[in-house]
Amino acid sequence: MNTFCISLLLTLSTGLFCAQSPQKAKKPLVVFVCGDHEYSGEETLPIIAAELEKNYGMRTIVLKASPDHNSEENIPGLEALKDADLAVFFLRWRRLPPEQLAHIEAYLKTGKPVMGFRTTTHAFNFPKGHASEKWNAFGEFALNAPPGWGGKAKHTHYGHNSSTDVSIVPKEANNPILTGVAKDFHVRSWLYHVVPDYPVKGSTWLLTGKAVNPERPAVENPVAWTGTNSFGGKVFMTTLGHPEDFRIEAFQRLVINAIHYELGLKIPTKWKGKMDIQVPYRVAK
Template identity: 75%
Template structure:
């Protein structure tokens, strides 16, 4: 069972993740559940159904600045403590946004704890991006070219996502880099390339696949679709499919966040 946990103000994860889940069920034999913030994507304090993580073999997270209550976070923590695998997208680097002094403030570093990414937005790691007018040229890191997750993925493709910064200190814990991003039209003259996809082992001992891509238009790109399908197979301990069932119809809109 793959459980998708979604909730973000910006990238329409509550619409992209169900389409990925449906493809996994229809063509690749997975069982899936997609959980969403309630009553809508801007609802930061409620994702019903997280108890489904008790039955999950793989958890996929696409979150942004949630403030879930302790009982809901406990389901996430219990899953992580099993050492089971995780897949994460883009704003999951800053999945939580509890105020200073809150009993759950440590979860603001969820990205680092679970995905070897910078521990939240800004901060000591200066985790930021190169501006909403930019986009990203993506290329396979040569040393990773034989990684099964990259099966059938173009050596180079273009992503709508503006490039997130991670270097020099992240990804952490000896993560294996898969894809590098080069900012196109960055808002800073000193922009450098940063990894946009990696694998590794997190602080709980679980397998990790993380990508800082995830703009809805990225999901229209067949190389990115294939990367995602491959990564789910890899994380779930299944062979990456040699046969590709073709492009997935996505066409989900991007929305400017309300906060």
């Protein structure tokens, strides 16, 4: 083979190699934003994050209230949301400064997906008349959930001594997010009351819950749903999230599936196995 042919082959092979490199998919970045007083989201979600990195080819960043979970006015590092492909929130009654809220608002305005756990329905708690009061309705405008706790929506629960029987909504039995999720399972979370006005119209109910040993008459409520929020972003919201819920394989599977759904990725059909999540519950502040 002459020198020209060898040179041509080298050029072509190098070109093919270079052309393939950009096609390698960049690992999606999931940013977890934690600060909830009560449910130890700062401990459960890092375990989920580690699992995503180890077994599901994702990058993660976990942001926490500082200096501890009871610190309501500071979650450092929110600028990471600029590069996030998915933002996951587990918050309760925060009062973040405007410069930190600006990072969350900028993310929401991109129309990228949002995921929320339990008390994120009442993520913020600014006093009436405060310049950031609109953030008290984060649950509604970001997650199709009630706009805060109590109020006109009568968002409440059925007592700390109750728990919840969870069932798949029959017509959603083949929804990819529910792949491998048990048809019925029991969780420690006391049921949140969100009906009749929430989740907002157009949302898809995936799971419903029935209160077990409620302190007052209870009705069935959705405990997980999807939809599109007011910014055009995909939503997955669950009102579950007690640390003991995270010990349950059905709930773990739901969370991993939902993260894939939010990112537009194929739901894994092969389960990598149950995670060991032994995190305590804290009495609310």
